[in-house]
Amino acid sequence: MEASKVVHAIYNDDDVLMAAVKKVKAEKHHIEEIYTPFPVHGLDKAMGLAPTRIAITSFLYGCVGLTVAILMMNFIMIKDWPQDIGGKPSFSYLENMPAFVPIMFELTVFFAAHLMVITFYLRSRMWPFKKAENPDPRTTDDHFLMEVAVHGNEKELSSLLKETGAVELKFIDKEDTH
């Protein structure tokens, strides 16, 4: 459940941010989201996010690519228009298989890579012309923003965040913005 009131704490260093995340988590505050200009290694673990399943999708997409390559080459080179290349007119996919391995490999990689990227964008709810959810444009440059839920504990929270090295704090009523 999203909190109606949040605080945006801005950091200007990823190591400071990492330490801050651990501290805020230890104090049992709920971190809603973190915006960073680049992927910070280990941040997902520190935030306690569920592990990504993108690798599994990638494997499945690779299997699809491999299947497509096999069916495609079987249709093109064996069924539809059998060709005698290098004296190997065997009309059998299996016997001509080594010639198709590079294609099988390339299509596996192609499907895995492209579909994985598309999946990532869809899952992150990013598509062309979408209005940015990013609350502060500086997080695309050199600042890190941590969004923490506020439940009437503003004072305590702001002193804690200041302590962790936040350079800027901004309390926001989400109800107003929507």
Added chain:
Amino acid sequence: MEYTISNRLKMASIVLIILGLIGVSYGFWDSHHYKTVDDVKVLLAEEAHHGDGHGEAHGADHGGTHATAGHHEADAHGESDEHAEEGHHMSHEEHVLHQIHNRPWAALYVGAFFFFMIALGVLAFYAIQYASQAGWSPVLFRVMEAITAYMFPGAVIVLLIAVASGTIGHYNIFTWMDPEVVEHDKLIQGKSGWLNMTSFVIRGVIFISGWALYRHFSRKFSIAQDNADDNKNFKKNFRISAGFLVFYIYTESMMSWDWIMSVDPHWFSTLFGWYVFASMFVSGITVIALITIYLKSKGLLEFVNDSHIHDLAKFMFGISIFWTYLWFSQFMLIWYSNIPEEVTYFMTRIEYYKLPFFGMLAMNFIFPLLVLMNSDYKRIPWFVVMAGIIILCGHYLDVFNMIMPATVVDRWFIGAPELGAVCLFGGLFLFIVFRALGKAPLLAKGNPMIKESEHFHY
């Protein structure tokens, strides 16, 4: 932290060596049951009757397939087939007699080369760590140094077996060592400037002394660095490692032509050196992982964490795929172009070695690909150990497939001589490696990268 080889491990390795010696001697004794062509005739008649051996009917059938195999070669350069080690006029029984006599030699050679190749692969890996100043690996340096202790004795053994097969033996591994063969063989005559006993020995000595010199000095500097106040030894190691890698990549390639590719003296492949390199590299890295996990299970090496195991497993995974890439590059080009003198290499293997030839592809490629793909599994020690054992068996088969078809053709089996050779050199390997492990502290504490390595975290 110190390690001393436990009595149990010492006993185990000695028992392995003795078992191995028994297996190897049995192999030699057994093969010399067949002294004359008449003995072989009896054997072939028996085989034709029972259809035993390894599931393939040689004997009566064998004459037919043999003739076809010979036919290709005859097309290629209008001379006798590649099995005709001693000119045109050898009967089928004579061939079989030679193959029977070759088997214990070839089995011994395969075992010796396999364990030597692990040590040389680790030496190259170790040099790469220094030359690239890798930050993650210095905690594993002492394990690597211990494994490379086997490089020198292992290499000398391989060279001695090769030379002995052409002097004490009856040219049992390398047919080009036989002057009678060379006399009737135009192709080998053309290569005899390179393929002759004298330059074979000279090259072997140059290779081995180069590798051994590097190993000696890098180990010396590494130990001297432990208690040094400055980084002088580390810098020296960096420099000699970079130099060694240049020397290594040339000599490893030439070694693979000399010690392996020349068993088929008519055949050549330009990427053979790389192919053998990939095999030794992945086996070496696998052994580093296995020994590290073993020592960790004994409560030693507590500075090695999951991330180090993860990285080693990543290398096992990656280099397995690299090996497959090279194997396939070699195979596909030869298969596609289908030039008789080239394709005969794979014809022999697919005709007589179907199981080991395609089995090794499953063990060295499909198995590590599927098993080690998941990131989490690379951190589970027993998982890495299981994968590692399969990879090592697969690369033993790889060496087997390189040597056996040229020496025993279809008379192969993995029996007493083969397993004996593996036990013999495996035991020797364990004994030397674990003794070397006890000679220095397990942590290279003076290495300037050691802090980074201890805190390595993925």
